[in-house]
Amino acid sequence: MIKPALPVNEAERLAALQRYRVLDTAREQEFDDLVSIARTICGTPMGAVTLIDRDRQWFKSLQGLEGEQTPRDEAFCAHTILKPEELMVVADARQDQRFSGNPSVLGDPHIRFYAGAPLLSSDGYALGSLCVFDSVPSDLGAPQADALRALSRQVSRMMEMRLLRIEIDHHQAEHDWYEAHLLEYYQQLEQANLELSEQTRTDPLTGLPNRRALAAALTDAIGRTGEAAPAVAIVDIDHFKMVNDIHGHGEGDQVLTELAGVLKSQFSARGMAARYGGEEFVILMPDTPLQQAELQCEYLRESVSLLPIGLPITVSIGLAVHRVGESSAETLRRADAALYQAKAQGRDRVVVAS
The missing domain is CATH 3.30.70.270 (Reverse transcriptase/Diguanylate cyclase domain)
Known part of the structure; x- marks a missing residue:
């Protein structure tokens, strides 16, 4: 196993993560819904929204297994954030020297396949990932990869909206201005989720209904x-x-x-x-x-x-x-x-x- 390196901008990245005030908050249905859509599109039993803190990987949403966090050194997503503009796909973790000795590969949940799309802050820092994984080797087709990237952008927007809601609470005098922008964000998100939900009703290879x-x-x-x-x-x-x-x-x-x-x-x-x-x-x-x-x-x-x-x-x-x-x-x-x-x-x- 190869431990993930630290990003060159680690201090700034951690500051951006703290700014969102999302670590150690309760699970939220909106994030769970996006993970469910990602799992359905990619055909995997497990998926998560992860955030990479200083020494840990913390789960904002986790489906298919139990847990709240893992050590950062063992996190697949800690490797994903090293290339913020790229989707990371591991077809078979046993054949990848970065992960072949990982406890999650050698033991439960016996991860073999992993795909993660980085979650980017508004100023471009990789905070974590939207990821799907399976206990059998696999791969992603181009439509599935595009959908996973699109969903990761929706997760990032969701975090932006959480931050906006916090700011609204602290700026009641400017309530009307913030409310108008929040409504616009929700309308955009609703439309995007409607389009993404439609993908779960279509076979990606043939384009036929599923x-x-x-x-x-x-x-x-x-x-x-x-x-x-x-x-x-x-x-x-x-x-x-x-x-x-x-x-x-x-x-x-x-x-x-x-x-x-x-x-x-x-x-x-x-x-x-x-x-x-x-x-x-x-x-x-x-x-x-x-x-x-x-x-x-x-x-x-x-x-x-x-x-x-x-x-x-x-x-x-x-x-x-x-x-x-x-x-x-x-x-x-x-x-x-x-x-x-x-x-x-x-x-x-x-x-x-x-």
């Missing part, structure tokens, strides 16, 4: 009255593992994005196509009779087989129409069972659930 967005849309479609029951189809790329194993994950990602393009073109005008996970996609067809839904699925299957990507790609599809009194999860289970029948019957086909 499982969370699908669940909300399916529940809404089931609840509508005066319309035909919605149809749901689960689409699975046949032998996708072989594509990754033989041609590499880059080629696999290309197949996923090409299929996503076909789904968008055929279902974005009416209904929804979402990435459900891995090589599985789900199509929601509201107010669609079974026969029409089956024809649409057959057309999709043929369109995929004609994709000009240099690989013989086919899909298997399980189709189910929602039944009265049935939950959305039950409808999806029937579609999934039909999908497995399609695979068992030789793949590259559409099977309707009984």
Whole structure:
């Protein structure tokens, strides 16, 4: 393990940190919310807002494990603040000489993956980081890295607003002026958080809605009255593992994005196509009779087989129409069972659930 060096401007940095009067304060929902969004976007079980004090790393927000602080010499984020303009990503801490002997790597929580975006003061000092981490090696895609940087800026703005609230308490005579600026900050933050929350409903690779967005849309479609029951189809790329194993994950990602393009073109005008996970996609067809839904699925299957990507790609599809009194999860289970029948019957086909 290599202990982190001190920044060249350490005295000024500590003075800036003290100015915010945030150390040893209570947890606040606003910071927890931003950590939750960061974990969701990056797909990690743990995340934190950390501040690097003189001899310790203190957590303003911590999710996925317990604690209030750790020694600074053992803090990943103490390395992150050494390069205030850069996102620090450690794909596997066991392979990084800075962290291979770290107690958090050798013992609980057995950190392997870490990504941290520095939290900058208004005058440019790195005070800590917004970070996510996992007990298995991983990496960040470009959209995830951009989102983590954006969220770190929101944390910094939140700290600025905390400071502004403190100043308001000490300047009641100037209350109206400060209140107007605080409202402006909150409006900016609310808009930014709305945009960031939308990212948690979108698959970063394909740009399609994700499982969370699908669940909300399916529940809404089931609840509508005066319309035909919605149809749901689960689409699975046949032998996708072989594509990754033989041609590499880059080629696999290309197949996923090409299929996503076909789904968008055929279902974005009416209904929804979402990435459900891995090589599985789900199509929601509201107010669609079974026969029409089956024809649409057959057309999709043929369109995929004609994709000009240099690989013989086919899909298997399980189709189910929602039944009265049935939950959305039950409808999806029937579609999934039909999908497995399609695979068992030789793949590259559409099977309707009984």
